[in-house]
Amino acid sequence: MAFFKDFKTFLFKKDIIMLATAVVIGAAFNKIVSSVVDDIIMPIIGIITGGVDFSQKYIALDGRQYENLEAAKAAEAAVLTYGNLIQAIIYFIIIGLFIFLVLRAYEKTKQKEDVEGADAPKGPTQEQILLEIRDELKKQNS
Numbered sequence: 581m582a583f584f585k586d587f588k589t590f591l592f593k594k595d596i597i598m599l600a601t602a603v604v605i606g607a608a609f610n611k612i613v614s615s616v617v618d619d620i621i622m623p624i625i626g627i628i629t630g631g632v633d634f635s636q637k638y639i640a641l642d643g644r645q646y647e648n649l650e651a652a653k654a655a656e657a658a659v660l661t662y663g664n665l666i667q668a669i670i671y672f673i674i675i676g677l678f679i680f681l682v683l684r685a686y687e688k689t690k691q692k693e694d695v696e697g698a699d700a701p702k703g704p705t706q707e708q709i710l711l712e713i714r715d716e717l718k719k720q721n722s
Contacts, residue, residue: 613675621674637663
């Protein structure tokens with residue numbers, strides 16, 4: 581029974597719940613980034629590079645020339661699809677940029693909250709209140 585109690589405590593810790601939420605949001609975020617890369621960034625890069633489709637870039641390891649990647653795969657040739665690596669690197673850079681922008685905006689909001697919180701008047705500390713109570717009790721007992 582202690583095992584299940586410990587496991588339940590572990591699962592419902594605040595950090596674990598936040599991590600699970602982040603994973604779900606990250607999965608949805610991946611679809612957005614994939615769409616941005618596939619539908620916006622890669623066509624622009626294709627125009628800049630003269631219409632190159634990186635997903636079709638490959639090297640056939642048998643040394644033969646094939647019409648396209650599908651033909652090489654149909655011939656069961658071993659291929660290195662380095663274009664997919666290039667595209668994955670672009671995905672990585674864009675995801676890093678988006679995460680940087682989100683975290684930067686989050687930090688700015690936290691800084692604003694800190695500044696707003698600093699302007700508020702601060703009350704006495706718990707120790708000061710306890711000292712005042714002690715002193716008042718001494719006065720009443722004297």
